[in-house]
Amino acid sequence: MIKAIAIDDEPLALQILEALCARIVYIDLIKTFTSQTEAQRYINKFEVDLLFLDIQMPRQNGIDLYKSLKQETKVIFTTAYSEYAVEGFNVSASDYILKPIAFDRFEEAVTKVKRELDLELNNTTVNTHLSIRADYKLYNIPHKDILFIEAMDDYIKINRENKGTVVARSTMKGILKKLPQDAFTRIHKSFIVNKSKVEAIQTGSIELAGRAFPIGSTYKDEVHNNF
Template sequence: MIRAIALDDEILALRIIENYAGKIENLSLEKIFNTQSDAQRYLHKFPVDLIFLDIEMPSKNGIDFYKSISQNTKVIFTTAYSDYAVDAFSINAVDYLLKPFSFERFKTAVEKVKLNSVNDDVDYLSIRADYKLHKINFNDIVLIEGLDDYIQIHLKDHSKITARSSMKSILEKLSEKEFIRVHRSYIVPVNSILTIVNRNIHIGEFVIPIGETYKEGVMAIVNQ
């Protein structure tokens, strides 16, 4: 299921998106917004997979608004202006819909999201942080640590990427075969669970506790 919101300062445009979205299987339009501040507050609390986003708005330009979002969220721009197409695709927009667009054109754009979502889950994690979209190879991830409303991805080159996301949301973007949650604050690669001492997993310099809730799943992997 693709969880989406729509942001446009024109109510009629939002109603059209709402109508179209209701006709597409596996697309859930969670909320519609006509102010950026309301959309921003929602995104701080609830991660989504996709934003239908207008560009020309009274306050911040839609492209700048998208750049300011810390969570990994795909975007389809919906605008009456063709001038921004190059800028939109330079930040990896899934599609660029020129108003007025048909239901078939809308559906085609959503199908691209579905395709990209499948591809993202194959061998790399796509996540937005520091105003950039990062594509991180699964093999480069040492572990993922939960920090309140943020997660910190520790990489093999000793660098870190910090992004706004819940542990539940980030786990959904990872391969179930390659990653496991071992504690409410830690996700680790399955093939890194080699040494367990006193209910702690040792991965390089890291000593990661195994939470009681996750012990059974970890031990099942160890005993395979």
């Protein structure tokens, strides 16, 4: 079951989303909000799989609201304005639906989210690949290809061996949860490394891929216990 909430400043729009969700057996619309502040408090407190999020709202643009969230959550933007489409996908939205929302289009969007969540769950179980959305695509990256992951404000950069980088919206804490703890470790607030790729360990740094990475004071014990 996909746990979802909806945020829209128009009560009628929320009633329509409730009716649409009621027709999909694997969607549980647990809460609806007209207040962005209340929605943010809820998301920061409880786990949510999917947001239905209006873009044009009075207090804060829905895209900016999504960027501010600490929890990594799937999002389907709902709006009457098509000009926001590119910006919506730039933040790795699962989909973007124009109002008024037809059921067929709604079903297509939530089916896409279900496929993404199922794939992530399967890959977590198999524990060989990392699934993550970036650049308008869903990447399925073998763990063995990852050298290190670097923090970039609200984004992370996944550095792959001989295959370039992938930049995705995530927190370091969120991405670490998706990785096997026996294969990856965080050595600094800005770096997660693939332990099998580490070439050398010194007192205050780790050598990997021909460069030195600092070991943060907070992570010294963790590094010591993991190598």
